[in-house]
Amino acid sequence: MKKILMPFVMVIVLALIPYLAVHYAGLTYLFGVIVPYTAAAVLVLGVLWRLFNWMRRPVPFCIPTTCGQEKSFAWIKHNPIENPTNSWQAGIRVLTEVLFFRSLFRNTKAEWHKDANLAYGSHKWLWLGGLVFHWSLLIIVLRHARFFFVMVPGFVDILDYADGFFDIILPTFYVTDALALAAVTFLFVRRLRDAKMRILSLPTDYFPLFLIGAIVVVGVLMRYVVRLNIMPVKDQMLRLVNFSFDAPGEIGTLFYVHIFLVSVLAIYFPFSKLMHAGAIFLSPTRNLANNSRIKRHINPWNKDIKFKTYSEYEDDYRDKMKKANLPLEKQ
Amino acid sequence: MKSSKLFWTITVLSFVLFGVFNLFRQGEAETPRRSFSALVAIDSTKCIAPADSMRANHMQVLYKWRNSSVRTGHRVHVAANGSRFEKSLNTCLGCHDNKLFCFNCHMYANVKPKCWNCHLSPKETP
Numbered sequence: 001m002k003k004i005l006m007p008f009v010m011v012i013v014l015a016l017i018p019y020l021a022v023h024y025a026g027l028t029y030l031f032g033v034i035v036p037y038t039a040a041a042v043l044v045l046g047v048l049w050r051l052f053n054w055m056r057r058p059v060p061f062c063i064p065t066t067c068g069q070e071k072s073f074a075w076i077k078h079n080p081i082e083n084p085t086n087s088w089q090a091g092i093r094v095l096t097e098v099l100f101f102r103s104l105f106r107n108t109k110a111e112w113h114k115d116a117n118l119a120y121g122s123h124k125w126l127w128l129g130g131l132v133f134h135w136s137l138l139i140i141v142l143r144h145a146r147f148f149f150v151m152v153p154g155f156v157d158i159l160d161y162a163d164g165f166f167d168i169i170l171p172t173f174y175v176t177d178a179l180a181l182a183a184v185t186f187l188f189v190r191r192l193r194d195a196k197m198r199i200l201s202l203p204t205d206y207f208p209l210f211l212i213g214a215i216v217v218v219g220v221l222m223r224y225v226v227r228l229n230i231m232p233v234k235d236q237m238l239r240l241v242n243f244s245f246d247a248p249g250e251i252g253t254l255f256y257v258h259i260f261l262v263s264v265l266a267i268y269f270p271f272s273k274l275m276h277a278g279a280i281f282l283s284p285t286r287n288l289a290n291n292s293r294i295k296r297h298i299n300p301w302n303k304d305i306k307f308k309t310y311s312e313y314e315d316d317y318r319d320k321m322k323k324a325n326l327p328l329e330k331q
Numbered sequence: 332m333k334s335s336k337l338f339w340t341i342t343v344l345s346f347v348l349f350g351v352f353n354l355f356r357q358g359e360a361e362t363p364r365r366s367f368s369a370l371v372a373i374d375s376t377k378c379i380a381p382a383d384s385m386r387a388n389h390m391q392v393l394y395k396w397r398n399s400s401v402r403t404g405h406r407v408h409v410a411a412n413g414s415r416f417e418k419s420l421n422t423c424l425g426c427h428d429n430k431l432f433c434f435n436c437h438m439y440a441n442v443k444p445k446c447w448n449c450h451l452s453p454k455e456t457p
Contacts, residue, residue, distance in 0.1 A: 146440075146441035150439070152441050167445075170394055170397070170444075170445060171390075171442070171444070172443075172445065227390050227391050227394070229386070229387040229388070230440045230442055231386070231436055231439070231440055233440075234439065234440045234441075250387070
């Protein structure tokens with residue numbers, strides 16, 4: 001229980017810090033300018049450091065984990081996505097994994113039936129919840145482009161229109177807001193429901209869920225409940241994008257809570273399991289082509305071994321072998 | 332087994348909630364309408380609140396006006412200093428008659444209110 005409560009309390013405290021500091025101490029410059037810049041710097045440098053650190057590790061072996069028919073005879077049907085033979089196919093494999101979570105789609109679950117039979121069945125809830133969660137977050141982040149550009153790119157407008165398709169309540173209700181909240185709740189409940197998951201889950205599993213949930217809740221509050229004045233927010237975000245250090249205008253306190261929690265997420269990102277965002281592109285079990293039967297892979301660490309062929313051996317010991325009446329290939 | 336039970340519980344619960352919610356809404360619709368003849372003289376020579384607070388809060392005001400005037404028929408807004416206004420976009424646009432009055436900021440902040448889905452936009456009036 002402690003490992004759930006601790007990250008929960010942490011997120012509450014993190015949300016209270018900017019609220020108290022801005023509402024009672026008026027530290028708008030710290031939380032509107034300094035913290036966001038620091039967080040952005042930590043995010044960019046941290047992610048680059050993690051990625052370069054992984055990229056400079058040697059990958060000496062051909063170790064893709066595959067689950068499809070390898071390329072073989074012409075009359076055996078090859079599965080190019082599940083068992084890629086060149087880097088193009090491997091690229092498609094990584095991309096479909098990133099965009100559609102193919103491996104989670106194959107998730108199965110084993111459970112005891114009443115007649116004491118062990119049964120395996122398809123279990124796609126995690127796939128669905130994860131997919132909804134990630135896509136909702138992506139669309140929400142892209143929608144925020146309206147704060148970062150004076151002229152919003154066209155595709156963001158289309159996205160905005162599609163997201164507000166149901167056109168209910170004022171301001172327009174975005175489906176992704178509800179879906180992200182639902183998905184984050186599902187991902188949390190999933191860890192609670194099963195005894196095995198409860199044991200496996202760590203505070204670092206709950207913390208990002210609570211943090212992202214809190215960010216979405218604060219965003220929803222700003223948009224639908226408090227109806228924050230957006231003009232100084234846009235001013236401030238444009239200043240941040242243009243690397244200006246001017247003080248922010250009169251912005252509602254909730255904005256500072258939102259941007260502080262996002263900053264915390266950005267700082268937490270490079271040092272946590274959230275780096276799976278970059279790691280999925282670099283994992284050698286997924287991004288390598290399975291061409292070990294086409295190309296010879298030699299471990300670069302191997303020392304050069306001095307081989308001695310049989311003919312060389314015979315050359316060295318010919319006289320002795322002759323004396324012992326051993327058969328020789330060359331006289 | 333477990334998840335199908337959960338599914339049915341949620342379905343039945345949501346139907347019950349929906350029904351209860353609709354019952355309350357029906358009660359809401361039966362409140363008597365006020366007739367427009369009861370309206371007081373409308374003062375449109377000054378704004379309902381200082382410019383700063385209007386800039387920050389006009390959306391809350393318009394949201395309340397929409398709900399109270401359309402759904403319950405209370406069409407008179409009493410300002411903090413006691414002067415009365417008709418809850419109408421025309422009250423606003425009567426003074427703020429610059430055609431781009433709304434759009435300057437709304438284009439900048441990329442906020443698209445739904446006023447002009449029904450009302451005639453100032454851009455469309457001659």
